[in-house]
Amino acid sequence: MDLKCVVAIVRPDVLEVLERRLGAIHVHGMTVTRVRGFGAHPNVFADDWTTEHIKIEVFTLAENVDALVTTIMEIAHVGAVRDGVVAVLPVERFFRIRNQVETTP
Structure with a gap:
């Protein structure tokens, strides 16, 4: 099982x-x-450079990553500097705490 973690801000x-x-x-x-933060283009004219965003994390099978990323990008995109970012990370090990079983990616 090939698991990925999709992180979107x-x-x-x-x-x-x-x-x-x-x-x-x-x-x-x-x-x-x-979350709060700033990226490559902070608002240097504001007292606080940071802006409020949300961070979304989704664990999914590798075969679902493209559809997930496309959906996030379509919804979040308005063409503004602060639209956000999406990253796809490998998952080396995954545990379900409920039944204490490791799922090997």
């Missing part, structure tokens, strides 16, 4: 639409965290 206003669309492509689990 996007504007908070896309979360509701993203949740519905991910359900439609059969992604039924994700972690959402409120």
